[in-house]
Amino acid sequence: MFPSTSNGVMNQGLVENPEIMATSHMGFNLQASHLPPLTFSPYSLSKTCTVGGEDAVSRLRGSLPSLPPDHGDDGSVRLGQSSTQRSSSDLWSRTGDRAANGKGSSVVAGENYSNNKNGPAANNIIIDGLSVGAMRMKKVKVRRKVREPRFCFKTMSEVDVLDDGYKWRKYGQKVVKNTQHPRSYYRCTQENCRVKKRIERMAEDPRMVITTYEGRHVHSPSHAEEDSQPSSEVALFW
DNA sequence: CGGGTTTGACCGGCGC
DNA sequence: GCGCCGGTCAAACCCG
Numbered sequence: 001m002f003p004s005t006s007n008g009v010m011n012q013g014l015v016e017n018p019e020i021m022a023t024s025h026m027g028f029n030l031q032a033s034h035l036p037p038l039t040f041s042p043y044s045l046s047k048t049c050t051v052g053g054e055d056a057v058s059r060l061r062g063s064l065p066s067l068p069p070d071h072g073d074d075g076s077v078r079l080g081q082s083s084t085q086r087s088s089s090d091l092w093s094r095t096g097d098r099a100a101n102g103k104g105s106s107v108v109a110g111e112n113y114s115n116n117k118n119g120p121a122a123n124n125i126i127i128d129g130l131s132v133g134a135m136r137m138k139k140v141k142v143r144r145k146v147r148e149p150r151f152c153f154k155t156m157s158e159v160d161v162l163d164d165g166y167k168w169r170k171y172g173q174k175v176v177k178n179t180q181h182p183r184s185y186y187r188c189t190q191e192n193c194r195v196k197k198r199i200e201r202m203a204e205d206p207r208m209v210i211t212t213y214e215g216r217h218v219h220s221p222s223h224a225e226e227d228s229q230p231s232s233e234v235a236l237f238w
Numbered sequence: 239c240g241g242g243t244t245t246g247a248c249c250g251g252c253g254c
Numbered sequence: 255g256c257g258c259c260g261g262t263c264a265a266a267c268c269c270g
Contacts, residue, residue, distance in 0.1 A: 170243055172262060185261070189241090198261090 152212035160184065160199050160209055165221030168197065179203045193218050 155162060161184075168186035175182045181201035188195040195215040202208040 169241085171264095173244070174260065174262095177259065183260085 149216070150212055150214045152210060154202070154208050154210050156207050157209045160201070162209070162211060166190070166195070166217065176200070181206060188217060190217070190219050
């Protein structure tokens with residue numbers, strides 16, 4: 001039911017054992033065994049990273065769906081979005097545009113760090129914290145639906161649902177405009193946990209899966225027992 | 239039978 | 255105001 005990253009995932013040409021490590025103050029490193037570490041800082045905003053593979057994703061387990069509470073005037077942080085990624089999807093285009101136009105809440109688009117050791121498309125993880133209040137600040141209605149912080153990344157994978165250690169329940173699927181692949185909506189099955197994620201394939205490159213987390217877990221991963229995860233390698237402390 | 243998925247309907251935000 | 259579209263709901267269905 002939950003295809004694990006270790007069995008269903010295509011590993012072709014992907015960097016082995018990439019690690020994502022916490023650094024202080026919410027910046028973090030993405031590093032692969034034979035790559036120089038890449039450092040992302042929310043304060044430098046807008047870094048698009050192209051490194052790693054599903055392995056890296058699974059190593060993010062337990063830490064992805066969370067963003068720090070106090071960055072930006074709306075609690076938002078944007079870690080990278082390149083202009084080329086802004087396709088038809090809400091995630092990449094609509095929200096991004098709003099972020100760009102929103103009242104100083106986020107910075108959009110930036111550099112593209114890619115490691116081409118195995119070809120340009122070989123290693124991919126894009127990490128992106130999406131803006132919450134990127135929505136237009138003027139016209140704020142009193143009863144505005146509170147948007148949870150978002151965090152998204154992109155991986156090359158055959159399977160859509162990557163095993164991040166949490167248990168998810170699908171609650172919807174939708175074909176979004178101008179895309180041939182449906183977007184799936186998942187919700188954390190844990191009681192009182194309102195984290196959601198959506199999964200879609202990139203229109204431009206169907207091999208790429210875009211996973212977007214929204215909200216933050218109030219619990220630890222449900223099956224954290226499998227494959228040891230040294231604390232030094234997992235935690236993304238927001 | 240319980241838990242998960244599917245899928246059409248519905249709702250609400252947004253642009254025009 | 256209207257229509258479009260993304261997100262969610264919930265009944266029906268599936269599967270172990």
